[in-house]
Amino acid sequence: MTTRPTDALLLIDLQPDFMPGGALAVAGGDEILPLINGLAARFEHVILTQDWHPEGHISFASSHAGQAPFGQIEVAYGPQTLWPDHCLQHSAGAAVHPALDVPHAELILRKGFRREIDSYSAFLENDHKTPTGLAGYLRERGLQRLFIAGLAYDYCVRFSAIDGKALGFETIVIEDATRAVGLPGSVDGTNEAFAGAGIPRVTAADVVA
Ligand code: VGL
Ligand code: ZN
Numbered sequence: 001m002t003t004r005p006t007d008a009l010l011l012i013d014l015q016p017d018f019m020p021g022g023a024l025a026v027a028g029g030d031e032i033l034p035l036i037n038g039l040a041a042r043f044e045h046v047i048l049t050q051d052w053h054p055e056g057h058i059s060f061a062s063s064h065a066g067q068a069p070f071g072q073i074e075v076a077y078g079p080q081t082l083w084p085d086h087c088l089q090h091s092a093g094a095a096v097h098p099a100l101d102v103p104h105a106e107l108i109l110r111k112g113f114r115r116e117i118d119s120y121s122a123f124l125e126n127d128h129k130t131p132t133g134l135a136g137y138l139r140e141r142g143l144q145r146l147f148i149a150g151l152a153y154d155y156c157v158r159f160s161a162i163d164g165k166a167l168g169f170e171t172i173v174i175e176d177a178t179r180a181v182g183l184p185g186s187v188d189g190t191n192e193a194f195a196g197a198g199i200p201r202v203t204a205a206d207v208v209a
Helices: 033-040 134-140 153-166 186-197 204-208
Strands: 007-012 046-051 072-075 078-081 107-111 145-151 170-179
Touching (some): 007 033, 007 153, 033 170, 033 204, 107 134, 145 153, 153 170, 170 204
Parallel strands (some): 007 145, 046 107, 145 170
Antiparallel strands (some): 072 078
16 A cells, blocks of 8 residues: 555554553553554654543543443433543553654644543544544645554544544554454444445555555
């Protein structure tokens, strides 16, 4: 696949809290870092996201009496899955992972910083209305095609890809440079959503070939 100067690599939530030993560990989340470092070296434009929650965040099970992590509740904007406390602003678990070697990353986009709205997507918060500003950033800079990798495949990668595509960016997911949380139905649902939206799933080898 020939990459173009108008491509961007969007790396989602590569933070210690999503890696083994972290607060919301994704199995094998650390295994993808070498692959991602290699990919990033092939892209002129790299953008990172950082999940970045205040204490008492609406997505934390601990913020809701009687609720446990991985359950679901209804909030003002619809269903919200509940998580262990994770990616607290300025905590070590919320840092950009120290093994991520992308000195040329141009933007670190923080999301999920509003106590009352979660944000899986790098484009729109979980009310599916509040923009993060990323679409405007990409458009102003003439970046048209997105390659997406990172964590987690079935949450933040999923919703970032779906929203990016819906907002008019050509969008490709690098599947072997992701790992999934894997709640019931979440991976199948993601694969169906990508197929329905016309989002190809490729490998890192396809991208660098
Ligand atoms: C994520 C759950 C909660 C993710 C972030 O990065 O996929 N998942 N916060
Ligand atoms: Zn989060």
